[in-house]
Amino acid sequence: MSYSASDLQNDVDRLLDRLGLEITGDDCDGYTVRHAGRDLTTARGTIFDTAAEATAAALDGLIDLVEDLISASKVVIVRWEHGDLAEAVRELDVCVRVVDGTPASQSGAEKAEDRRQTRLRHLVRDGLRFDECVTAFSVTERQVCAVATARSLFHQRGAIEIPAATVVSRDERGTAVMAWARVCDEAEPLDLLP
Incomplete structure (x- = not known):
């Protein structure tokens, strides 16, 4: 039995669907990644020329989200015994809401800003230097x-x-x-x- 590129695309689409991510569009208007009924803006953009590019962007975004969840979870574990556990749980809540598309009292832009700030705090904690940002x-x-x-x-x-x-x-x-x-x-x- 041979496994073709279209078979891989179908399997990836099925797995993304389990996480609530959907690749929509056509060759004329372009393709987007949708989650919880809205188009996602990924690090690669919002509109893609092919379904495969949109799928790759969705996978990139998914890996980013998993890294955010792992990092936020580690902060909760560290702060369980000492530190500000409430702040750590709030950071974890932001990550979970982004992953599952749970509506929050914030607008989409505010939620995206919270997510970026959380990721930036984690990067700084993990050793991000200002000169790296300048570069x-x-x-x-x-x-x-x-x-x-x-x-x-x-x-x-x-x-x-x-x-x-x-x-x-x-x-x-x-x-x-x-x-x-x-x-x-x-x-x-x-x-x-x-």
């Missing part, structure tokens, strides 16, 4: 011209440094470019009060 979010002056503009206007070696690859943030007022202000550790605090 993950950085763009170059070739990618975003605001980096080149900020470097030409404000970069002063040894004082205000703006690396060629840095982090930017955009809002309605424009683009903010992350810079580093160098200060001497032995410097006296400035008396800013009159």
